[in-house]
Amino acid sequence: MTRKPPNSPDPAATPAGRPVAPGGSTTEPLDDDALFGRILARRSAAQDAGPDLGVLLDRWRRPAIYVIRRIQQSYRRGGEPDQEELFQDAAAKLIERGLDQFRGTTIDDSGAARSASARTFFLRIVKHTAIDHYRRHHEELAPASPDGDEPEATLPEIGQAVDKSRRAAEQREASETYWRAFERLRAEHPNEAAAWDLYHHQDMDDHDAVAKALGITVVNSYKRISRAQAHLRLYLLDADS
Amino acid sequence: MPPAVTPSRLERRIAALGGPSTKTILVAVGDSIRRPRDASSARPEETERALVALSPADVSAALRGVDTGSCRAALARAGEDAFEAAFAESSEDRALYASAALDGLSARDAAASMLAAGRHKLALMRGAGDGATATADLEASLTELSTELATVDAHGASIARRLTGINAERRAELGKLSEDLREEAWWYAARSEDDALLAVLGGEAAPGDASAALRADLSRSSAALAHGAGGRD
Numbered sequence: 001m002t003r004k005p006p007n008s009p010d011p012a013a014t015p016a017g018r019p020v021a022p023g024g025s026t027t028e029p030l031d032d033d034a035l036f037g038r039i040l041a042r043r044s045a046a047q048d049a050g051p052d053l054g055v056l057l058d059r060w061r062r063p064a065i066y067v068i069r070r071i072q073q074s075y076r077r078g079g080e081p082d083q084e085e086l087f088q089d090a091a092a093k094l095i096e097r098g099l100d101q102f103r104g105t106t107i108d109d110s111g112a113a114r115s116a117s118a119r120t121f122f123l124r125i126v127k128h129t130a131i132d133h134y135r136r137h138h139e140e141l142a143p144a145s146p147d148g149d150e151p152e153a154t155l156p157e158i159g160q161a162v163d164k165s166r167r168a169a170e171q172r173e174a175s176e177t178y179w180r181a182f183e184r185l186r187a188e189h190p191n192e193a194a195a196w197d198l199y200h201h202q203d204m205d206d207h208d209a210v211a212k213a214l215g216i217t218v219v220n221s222y223k224r225i226s227r228a229q230a231h232l233r234l235y236l237l238d239a240d241s
Numbered sequence: 242m243p244p245a246v247t248p249s250r251l252e253r254r255i256a257a258l259g260g261p262s263t264k265t266i267l268v269a270v271g272d273s274i275r276r277p278r279d280a281s282s283a284r285p286e287e288t289e290r291a292l293v294a295l296s297p298a299d300v301s302a303a304l305r306g307v308d309t310g311s312c313r314a315a316l317a318r319a320g321e322d323a324f325e326a327a328f329a330e331s332s333e334d335r336a337l338y339a340s341a342a343l344d345g346l347s348a349r350d351a352a353a354s355m356l357a358a359g360r361h362k363l364a365l366m367r368g369a370g371d372g373a374t375a376t377a378d379l380e381a382s383l384t385e386l387s388t389e390l391a392t393v394d395a396h397g398a399s400i401a402r403r404l405t406g407i408n409a410e411r412r413a414e415l416g417k418l419s420e421d422l423r424e425e426a427w428w429y430a431a432r433s434e435d436d437a438l439l440a441v442l443g444g445e446a447a448p449g450d451a452s453a454a455l456r457a458d459l460s461r462s463s464a465a466l467a468h469g470a471g472g473r474d
């Protein structure tokens with residue numbers, strides 16, 4: 001077993017994200033996964049991982065805000081003040097529960113395990129935090145249930161049930177319409193469909209990861225997703241007219 | 242050596258369309274009728290002379306020969322090319338796609354010109370005192386073509402959204418048309434002010450000052466899109 005030299009610097013005292021090279025000089029910053037690994041190691045050793053976490057969250061802020069903005073567009077709710085709040089919520093979830101849950105894999109829609117980067121893992125937390133927030137908000141805005149003082153008030157209950165059933169039917173129909181449009185995209189524009197599939201269906205909320213998976217540039221990933229979205233909206237509008 | 246005869250505007254237009262035939266004469270005449278102020282358009286005397294020279298039977302046959310299936314396919318391709326122009330990565334690519342899209346639209350525009358020329362021929366025949374029997378077949382062929390073109394145009398709204406990718410070119414073409422004919426030329430007119438439509442649908446631009454029609458498009462496509470883009474059902 002090798003001993004640490006007595007005068008070696010304490011890793012926690014170095015600038016976060018920078019490993020220390022032999023001789024004490026700092027080298028290139030650690031990449032996200034390496035830094036995340038160090039955070040996990042420090043936590044399991046009951047050491048302070050705060051500065052490293054701060055660096056990582058700072059790096060991930062921009063893609064996270066982008067993810068939040070997309071969810072806001074989908075739900076047509078929220079604004080800039082919400083974005084910071086949701087980012088903070090997601091960061092809190094990562095610290096409270098996510099760090100212990102990260103296994104370096106994610107489960108896709110078919111139930112298969114895929115390797116996942118730490119960043120993809122965090123962006124999934126961001127996405128689900130935002131979805132939960134706006135879903136909850138949507139339900140709060142839905143017609144209020146009748147007061148419990150009138151247990152025999154069956155008409156409002158029936159009305160609610162009918163309303164709930166109608167909403168469920170609309171959801172089903174919207175889902176079917178969406179998947180038909182996606183099938184058309186796959187048939188007519190397979191490259192765009194592949195990027196869209198990774199980005200949206202397989203929770204790869206990260207253009208770096210999509211680009212790597214498809215062997216294209218990050219710019220191309222943005223372009224393909226954008227073209228895919230335009231095609232899909234056009235198909236949905238075609239189906240609606 | 243005899244003096245060189247300068248071809249008339251109508252002759253030049255007919256030559257550009259592939260040489261004289263009943264079809265190209267009708268298209269050239271119709272173009273001139275629909276674009277009276279365009280510098281390349283023939284004068285009314287010239288177009289009338291050309292129409293009088295055509296027999297009603299030939300005009301009817303040409304109208305019945307319009308391939309509306311090809312016209313429909315050309316419009317759909319024009320929509321796809323205009324989409325590509327909107328998302329083109331270089332100005333050269335954009336110009337190529339825009340030019341191909343405009344070519345596709347010219348098929349539908351040519352059919353509109355043939356219809357306009359055919360109607361003018363009918364008016365000239367009636368003006369010359371031809372009775373219902375003499376004009377019946379021409380009238381019937383005009384009605385048939387109008388009906389078939391209406392089915393081609395049924396998907397106009399859908400194609401027009403894609404055509405916004407070449408709105409600058411469409412507005413230039415629209416400006417050449419006689420004002421009273423602009424609205425019916427939907428292939429140039431529909432959504433011709435919605436320049437940001439495809440960028441907004443693709444999420445590359447914010448709705449900002451989007452038109453009411455574009456806002457409606459966004460709203461109508463959002464619920465279903467959320468199942469893939471925002472939901473985790």
